Amino acid sequence: MSTFFARSLLRERSSVLAHRSVVSNRRTLMTLKDVKYTAHAEARGQGRNGQVKSDDDCGLELRLAMPKSLGGKGDGQNPEQLLAMGYAACFLSALQMVSGQMGRKEAAMNAVIRTQVHIGQPKEMEGFGLRVDIQVEGIQDDELIQAAHKLCPYSRMMKNGAEILVTKT
Incomplete structure (x- = not known):
């Protein structure tokens, strides 16, 4: 076996092993084939110190605030x-x-x-x-x-x- 052929074979084998390693670490992904319900939400303002609302069904609107443990005032959700x-x-x-x-x-x-x-x-x-x-x-x-x-x-x-x-x- 020539040195060139042996090196090529090793590179190919390493590539296959690396590929197997990557594939084995992949998570599956859940996708939907049939949507039964869709909730809608909107965020405005300053993100964690802003507002969120959903107009679906009865609706919900909340003022958000950064928790005290993350440096905020903790005066909202x-x-x-x-x-x-x-x-x-x-x-x-x-x-x-x-x-x-x-x-x-x-x-x-x-x-x-x-x-x-x-x-x-x-x-x-x-x-x-x-x-x-x-x-x-x-x-x-x-x-x-x-x-x-x-x-x-x-x-x-x-x-x-x-x-x-x-x-x-």
Whole structure:
């Protein structure tokens, strides 16, 4: 075998191995084939010290404020609170749905979901990142909790990613 051929073969093999490494580290991406509902929101002002509103159904309008722990006054809501509330409600719905599907509807009737959304600097990259903690109260059945976690769209988005389209108008 010629030296040139051996080097080419090694380069090709290294390239294939590098490619396999990249592919194996990829996350799947959750995409939608059928949209059932679309929420609309608008943010104005100074971002975390601005305003957000949604005109859907009953509508919601909030004044945002940077939390005290991030150097703000803490005199308004913040995006992490909104995410924590949405995640808790969604997880509870998923828990109730799977308990009904599994013939154990009564198991989730008195369940309470508590969520904490933490913002901070990730170990792996620059900037800010999130971590979510979920506590399930009133249910001891791990099978129901794991089934809810697999079904909940928020959990699925956090695990699999979500399609995000950024455009300008």
